Amino acid sequence: MKIVNWHVDTLILNVRGKLPDELAKELDDLQGLAKEAESDVTTDWQFSGQTFFIKPHGSKNCRWILTCGDSYLHLELSKGRLNGIICKVRFSSLLLHEKSTALALSAVYGFLVSFLGTTAFTLQVGEVHICCDVAGWELSLGDAQRFVSQGRAKAARLDQPSDDVVRLTGRRCTEFKFSQGAAHSCDIYDKTMEVKTHQKEWFYEVWKANGWDGKAKIIRVEFRYKRACLNEMGIDEPYDMLDRLPNMWAYSTKKWLRHTDPDHNTNQTRWEPSAVWEVIQGASGEDNPQPEARIKKVELDTERAQAGFVGYASSWAIRAVWLHEAQQDGTISGDDMPAGLPIQAVDEDGGGFLAWAYDQMQAYLKERKAQTFTDLMHGKGKKLLRLMEKAEAHYLQRQQSLQTPKAS
Numbered sequence: 462m463k464i465v466n467w468h469v470d471t472l473i474l475n476v477r478g479k480l481p482d483e484l485a486k487e488l489d490d491l492q493g494l495a496k497e498a499e500s501d502v503t504t505d506w507q508f509s510g511q512t513f514f515i516k517p518h519g520s521k522n523c524r525w526i527l528t529c530g531d532s533y534l535h536l537e538l539s540k541g542r543l544n545g546i547i548c549k550v551r552f553s554s555l556l557l558h559e560k561s562t563a564l565a566l567s568a569v570y571g572f573l574v575s576f577l578g579t580t581a582f583t584l585q586v587g588e589v590h591i592c593c594d595v596a597g598w599e600l601s602l603g604d605a606q607r608f609v610s611q612g613r614a615k616a617a618r619l620d621q622p623s624d625d626v627v628r629l630t631g632r633r634c635t636e637f638k639f640s641q642g643a644a645h646s647c648d649i650y651d652k653t654m655e656v657k658t659h660q661k662e663w664f665y666e667v668w669k670a671n672g673w674d675g676k677a678k679i680i681r682v683e684f685r686y687k688r689a690c691l692n693e694m695g696i697d698e699p700y701d702m703l704d705r706l707p708n709m710w711a712y713s714t715k716k717w718l719r720h721t722d723p724d725h726n727t728n729q730t731r732w733e734p735s736a737v738w739e740v741i742q743g744a745s746g747e748d749n750p751q752p753e754a755r756i757k758k759v760e761l762d763t764e765r766a767q768a769g770f771v772g773y774a775s776s777w778a779i780r781a782v783w784l785h786e787a788q789q790d791g792t793i794s795g796d797d798m799p800a801g802l803p804i805q806a807v808d809e810d811g812g813g814f815l816a817w818a819y820d821q822m823q824a825y826l827k828e829r830k831a832q833t834f835t836d837l838m839h840g841k842g843k844k845l846l847r848l849m850e851k852a853e854a855h856y857l858q859r860q861q862s863l864q865t866p867k868a869s
Contacts (some may be wrong), residue, residue, distance in 0.1 A: 462737050465671040466594035466664075467744040469562045469706070470683060473589070474699060476548035476573060478582030480540050488525045488538065491515045501528075508534050508572050509556075523549065531555075534569065548573075549587060558667055566699050586702050590685045591710055593744040594652055594668065596677040598737050602634045609729045610639050610647075610718045639718060644689035645755075647718055652681035682741055684713040693755040707747035714742045716752050756848070778807055778814045 495502040495517035504527065506513040511529040513536075519525055523537035533553050541547035550573070556565050574580055636650035656664050656679075668679060686694075686709065694709070696702050702709075720741075721732035734742065785801025787793045800821075807814045826832060832840075 462598060462740050463596045463672055463677075464593060464740060464744045465596050465668040465673045465679065466592065467710075467746070468592055469557050469589060470554045470592040471588070471590035471685075472552040472557060472562065472565075472699075473587040474550045474552075474569070475546045475585040475587040475688075476550060476577075476582050477541070477545045477585060478547055478577070478579070480538065480547040481578055484577065485540060488515070492517060492519075492525055506576060509560075509568065534572075547582070554661075555663065558663075563700075563703060566703075584699050585697050586688075586691055586699055588685070588687050589691070589702065590683055591706060591713075592681055592683040593710075593741055594664075595680045595682065595737065595741060596668070596673050598680040599678065600634050600637070600649070600651070600680060604634070604637065604720065607721050607723060607735065608637065608639070608718065609721050609732060611716070644687045644693075645713070645717065646685045647713065648681075648683045648685070650681055650683075652679040655681075682714075684710070684718075690755065694753045695756070705753065707745035707750035708753045710745045711742070711747075711750045712752035712755070714738070714744075774811070774814070774818070777818065778802070778811070781814070781817075782807065 491502060491504055492515055495515050499517060501514040501516055504513045504515055506527070508529050511533055513527045513529045516526040516528070519539075520537060523539045525536075525538040527536040527538070528534070531553075532551070533556050535551040535553070537549040537551075539547060550569060552565055552569065559565075560568060570584070573582065635654060636648070638649075639647040652664070656662060665673075665675070669675065673679070691697070691702075694705075694712075696705060696709075719732075720735045720738035721729070722735050723729075723732055726732065781802040782804045783801075784793075784799065785803055788801050802814065802817050806817065822834070826834060826837070830837065
């Protein structure tokens, strides 16, 4: 069992600032030419010796798309009127492995300064994927019972032409997915097969440089961190992220997901990690890095709470009115049906609904919760206080670690 690659495999940056009017006009003119040609059109911009092309269309969240090479560097641009993001920059795996992540960041920053004609912008990590390539590990469907995860669900993919995702069968397995589409997710799959399918043979040289014999199957373990997860970790700035990659990896492989050796203990969280997973846990090369903590933001903004209350109350009110109308015309009936509310009783200011809702709430608290409203309120308060204390402790710990010089 050998680690033949540990690297950032995908990086997406959010560029925040103001898009110059002159640049927006130039992009519009070039896109117009692309629409007339009904194909991508070359531009005068280049990155690392490769020419950017502009597409004749934008996408759901951007107005212009520029790409160079085989998506070597991909830019999605807009005027940033909704969220302040004027550009999303996607680094390809080839770019990140070819230059190293730090050098790729420096090169892209230099390009953006020239492209935008200003340094008045900030970079924020929008998404990052960290990968570990393992030589000599054979996946099997039996591994499904050995993974212990905080993720929602795991699924196994079979070594067949079909893209069906299945649970358990007797056939060979080539992929496990955990929490697909979530803020934090993992994909474990046969990388040698994927390299052949997508013509990424340049990976062979990366692996050989790290001791691959050219024959052993490569299994990739890839953790993905979207903006919501990064926000909980307190990660915004790209170079700060680079310093904390080992800590992110430690969180993912020690706290969030483990491949274990099951034993007689019914508590899976106490199962010891397998030999292969211990190797994967140490892939960053750091000596026992502290796992990052994900601290969900505690909101004390009463205005946001009020907005949520109004939204839920109005949704409840219209459903209660519809229920009453359905009961009146005989569409639904039954003694066990909840009571509806005539629309006349709602009142223009909602006062009638709120008075009606009070009785419904009291019945719910008595039957379902066996608690009073203040009991629930104080319970919620205790949870919020614990979260706030945990967030403060993590912040202080992080500040202390930043101030402590690393041993040379």
